[in-house]
Amino acid sequence: MSTENVSGPTIVLGVIGSDCHAVGNAILYRVFSEAGFNVVNLGVMVSQDEYIDAAIETNAKAILVSSLYGQGELDCEGLRERCIERGIDDILLYVGGNLVIGKVDYAQTEAKFKKMGYDRVFTPESDLNEVIKLLYADIKERFGE
Amino acid sequence: MTAAYGKAYISDADFFAEREEVLKTWPTGSDVDLDEAVAYHRTISDDKKFTEALKKAAEEGRVLVQPRAGVALVDEHIELLQKLAAEADLLPTTIDAYTRLNHYEEAQKGIERSVAAGKSLLNGFPAVNHGVKECRRVVEAVSRPLQVRHGTPDARLLAEITLAAGFTSFEGGGISYNIPYAKKAPLELSVKTWQYVDRLCGYYESKGIRINREPFGPLTGSLVPPCVSTSVAILEGLLALEQGVRCVTVGYGQLGNLVQDVAAVISLRELCDEYFRKFGFENYQLTTVLHQWMGGFPEDEAKAFAVISWGGAIAALAKATKVIVKTPHEARGIPTAEANLQGIKATKQIVNMLAEQHLLREDSLQNEVELIKKEVRCILDRVFELGEGDFAKACVRAFASGVLDVPFAPSRFNKGKLMPVRDSSGAVRILDWAGTPATDEVREFHRRCVEERGVSEGRKPSYHMLIDDIYAVSKGRLVGCRR
Numbered sequence: 031m032s033t034e035n036v037s038g039p040t041i042v043l044g045v046i047g048s049d050c051h052a053v054g055n056a057i058l059y060r061v062f063s064e065a066g067f068n069v070v071n072l073g074v075m076v077s078q079d080e081y082i083d084a085a086i087e088t089n090a091k092a093i094l095v096s097s098l099y100g101q102g103e104l105d106c107e108g109l110r111e112r113c114i115e116r117g118i119d120d121i122l123l124y125v126g127g128n129l130v131i132g133k134v135d136y137a138q139t140e141a142k143f144k145k146m147g148y149d150r151v152f153t154p155e156s157d158l159n160e161v162i163k164l165l166y167a168d169i170k171e172r173f174g175e
Numbered sequence: 176m177t178a179a180y181g182k183a184y185i186s187d188a189d190f191f192a193e194r195e196e197v198l199k200t201w202p203t204g205s206d207v208d209l210d211e212a213v214a215y216h217r218t219i220s221d222d223k224k225f226t227e228a229l230k231k232a233a234e235e236g237r238v239l240v241q242p243r244a245g246v247a248l249v250d251e252h253i254e255l256l257q258k259l260a261a262e263a264d265l266l267p268t269t270i271d272a273y274t275r276l277n278h279y280e281e282a283q284k285g286i287e288r289s290v291a292a293g294k295s296l297l298n299g300f301p302a303v304n305h306g307v308k309e310c311r312r313v314v315e316a317v318s319r320p321l322q323v324r325h326g327t328p329d330a331r332l333l334a335e336i337t338l339a340a341g342f343t344s345f346e347g348g349g350i351s352y353n354i355p356y357a358k359k360a361p362l363e364l365s366v367k368t369w370q371y372v373d374r375l376c377g378y379y380e381s382k383g384i385r386i387n388r389e390p391f392g393p394l395t396g397s398l399v400p401p402c403v404s405t406s407v408a409i410l411e412g413l414l415a416l417e418q419g420v421r422c423v424t425v426g427y428g429q430l431g432n433l434v435q436d437v438a439a440v441i442s443l444r445e446l447c448d449e450y451f452r453k454f455g456f457e458n459y460q461l462t463t464v465l466h467q468w469m470g471g472f473p474e475d476e477a478k479a480f481a482v483i484s485w486g487g488a489i490a491a492l493a494k495a496t497k498v499i500v501k502t503p504h505e506a507r508g509i510p511t512a513e514a515n516l517q518g519i520k521a522t523k524q525i526v527n528m529l530a531e532q533h534l535l536r537e538d539s540l541q542n543e544v545e546l547i548k549k550e551v552r553c554i555l556d557r558v559f560e561l562g563e564g565d566f567a568k569a570c571v572r573a574f575a576s577g578v579l580d581v582p583f584a585p586s587r588f589n590k591g592k593l594m595p596v597r598d599s600s601g602a603v604r605i606l607d608w609a610g611t612p613a614t615d616e617v618r619e620f621h622r623r624c625v626e627e628r629g630v631s632e633g634r635k636p637s638y639h640m641l642i643d644d645i646y647a648v649s650k651g652r653l654v655g656c657r658r
C-alpha cells in the first residue's frame with residue numbers, strides 16, 4: 031500500500047478481481063497524486079473487501095476501481111451493497127477500463143455499471159484531467175469539502 | 176561454471192508423488208490417465224501436431240499465423256476455433272483469468288453465469304473445470320494443431336488435463352507466467368511448479384510424444400528491452416530442456432523499430448543455440464515466434480490494422496517461425512471471430528508479400544544484433560554466477576537482486592526499478608539500469624541514445640517521457656510526444 035502525505039482528499043485506487051493489468055494503475059497513481067489527492071494504491075488483483083478495508087481505515091472519499099481484463103462484470107457486482115453493509119454508504123464509486131467482454135457499445139456498459147451502484151463509469155480513452163475535475167466536484171457535492 | 180548446471184531433472188519417484196497431489200486439487204484431475212493419454216497422442220495425425228507444423232515451416236522458411244482465442248463454453252469455443260481454422264495455421268485455446276490463478280470455484284460460477292447470459296462472461300476457456308473429456312471434444316473438432324495459451328503461475332493441473340486431452344503445445348514458464356501475471360505468487364514456487372510442467376512434457380517426450388513448449392516472450396508487453404526478454408527466454412528454455420523437453424519455441428514482442436525488432440529475433444535465436452549448447456543440450460528443435468505489438472493499441476480499427484501489418488512485416492523479415500496476431504478490436508475487448516479473422520488475414524497478406532524478401536545484414540542491423548548479444552551475455556553471466564549450478568536458483572536470485580527486472584510488472588518479486596525509454600528512432604533503450612548489469616560501453620551507448628532524444632525534444636529524459644511512450648502507439652505514433 032503506497033500513500034503520499036498530501037492534504038487533498040483521500041482516494042483508494044486498485045485493479046479489481048484476478049486482473050493483472052498494472053500499467054494503467056501505475057499511471058493513474060501518478061496522475062491523481064500529482065493532482066493533489068492522497069492516493070492509497072492497492073495495485074492489481076484487489077478484492078472488494080480490500081478496497082473497503084482501505085477506505086474505512088483511511089476515511090477515503092472515493093474508490094476508483096479499474097478493470098481491464100473483461101471479467102469486470104463478474105468482479106464489480108455487489109461492491110456498492112458491500113460498502114453499505116460495512117457502513118460507508120455514501121462513498122463515491124468510480125469505475126473505468128475495458129469493463130466487459132468484447133467491444134460493446136459504451137452506453138450499454140455505463141447503464142449496466144450505474145445500475146450496480148457506481149457513480150461514474152469511464153472508457154479507457156477518458157481524459158484524466160476531466161476525471162480529476164469531476165472527482166473534485168463530486169467530492170465537494172457529496173461531502174461539502 | 177557450466178558443469179554443475181543441467182542436473183535438476185526430477186526423478187520418477189518425486190514426479191509421480193507430486194503428481195498424485197496435483198491431480199487432487201480439483202475433481203476433474205481424477206480423470207487424467209497418463210497411459211491412456213500417451214496412447215491417444217499416438218493416434219493424432221501429423222497435420223494436427225504442433226511440433227510437425229513448426230518443423231515443416233522452419234524447413235520451408237514459412238511464417239505460420241496463429242491467433243489468440245477462448246470463450247467460456249465448450250460448444251461455443253469449438254465454433255469459434257472452427258471459424259478461425261479457415262485462415263489460421265495454428266490454433267490456440269486461451270485460458271480465462273480465474274483458471275490462471277487456480278480459482279476454479281470462480282471459474283465455475285463464470286461458466287454458470289455465461290450459460291445464463293447466453294454469452295461468454297469469461298475472458299478465456301476454463302479447461303480445468305471442463306476436464307479431459309470435454310477438452311478432447313475441442314481437440315477432435317478442429318483440424319489444426321492446438322496450443323494452450325494462458326498466464327498461470329501454477330499450471331500443473333492445467334497441463335495435466337490439456338495434454339491428456341490431446342493438446343500438442345503448452346505456452347508459459349516459471350518467470351514469464353508469474354512476473355507479468357501475478358502479484359503475490361513467489362517466484363521460487365512458480366519456477367518449481369513449472370519444472371513439474373516441463374517434466375510432464377519430458378515424460379511425454381520419453382514415450383515418443385513430442386510436446387512443444389513456448390516460453391512467453393513479451394512479458395508485460397510494455398517497453399520491455401530486448402536484453403531482458405531474451406535473457407528470460409534463454410533461462411526458461413534451459414529449464415525446459417533440463418526436464419527432457421526437446422521442442423522449444425522462444426518468443427519476442429514487437430517494439431516498433433524495424434532494425435531493433437529484426438535484430439532482437441535474430442539474436443534471440445542465435446543466443447538460444449549458443450547457451451543451450453554451452454550447457455550441453457543437443458538434439459533439440461528450436462523455433463521462434465514474434466508477437467505483434469503487445470502494448471496499448473489505437474482504438475480506431477484502420478489504425479489498428481496498420482499496427483498489425485507492421486508486426487506481420489517484422490515476423491516475415493526476421494524469419495520468425497510463427498507470428499501471434501492482434502485484432503482490430505484490441506484496444507476495446509476480446510475480439511469476435513470476425514475481428515480475429517480480419518487480423519489473421521491482414522497478417523497473412525503481408526507475410527506472404529514479404530516471403531521472398533530478405534533484409535541485408537548491413538551495419539545497423541549487425542550492430543544491433545551485437546549490442547543485444549553483449550547485453551544478454553553480461554546479464555546471464557551474472558545470473559549463472561548467482562545460481563551456483565542451479566537454473567531455478569539462478570532465476571529466483573536474479574529477480575531478488577534486480578539483475579533481472581521487468582518494467583511495469585505487477586509481481587512483488589520484481590524490483591520494478593529498471594526504466595526503459597525510446598530513443599528518437601523509436602528503439603527501446605534503458606534510461607535507468609537499476610540493478611541490471613551492463614558494461615560501461617553499453618551504458619554509454621544507451622545514455623547517448625536517450626540524451627539525443629532529450630535534446631531533440633528540448634526536455635530531460637524522465638518518467639514523463641516514458642509515460643508518453645506508453646501512450647504513443649495508441650495515439651498514432653511510436654515515439655511519445657509531450658502531452
Ligand code: B12
Nearest residue numbers: 049050052053054096100126128132154471472505508509
Ligand atoms: C499490455 C496488455 C497486457 C499485458 C499486461 C501486463 C501487465 N501486467 O500490466 C499482458 C500481456 C500480461 C496481458 C495479459 C492479459 N490480458 Co491484456 N492487454 C494489454 C493491452 C494490450 C494494453 C493494456 C495497457 O497497458 N494499456 C496502457 C494503459 C496506460 O492503459 P489502460 O490499461 O487502459 O489504463 C488506462 C485507462 O483504461 C483508464 N482507466 C483504467 N482504469 C480506470 C479507472 C477509472 C476510475 C478511470 C477514470 C480510468 C481508468 O486510465 C488508465 C490510464 O490511462 C490491452 C489492450 C489495449 N488497451 O490495447 C489488453 C487487454 C486489456 N487484455 C485483455 C485480456 C483479456 C488479457 C488476458 C486475460 C489474456 C487474454 N485472455 O487475452 C491477460 C490477463 C490475465 C489476468 N490475470 O489479468 C483484454 C481485455 C478484454 C476485454 N475487456 O474484453 C484487452 C483489452 C485486449 C483484448 N482486446 O483482448 N495484457
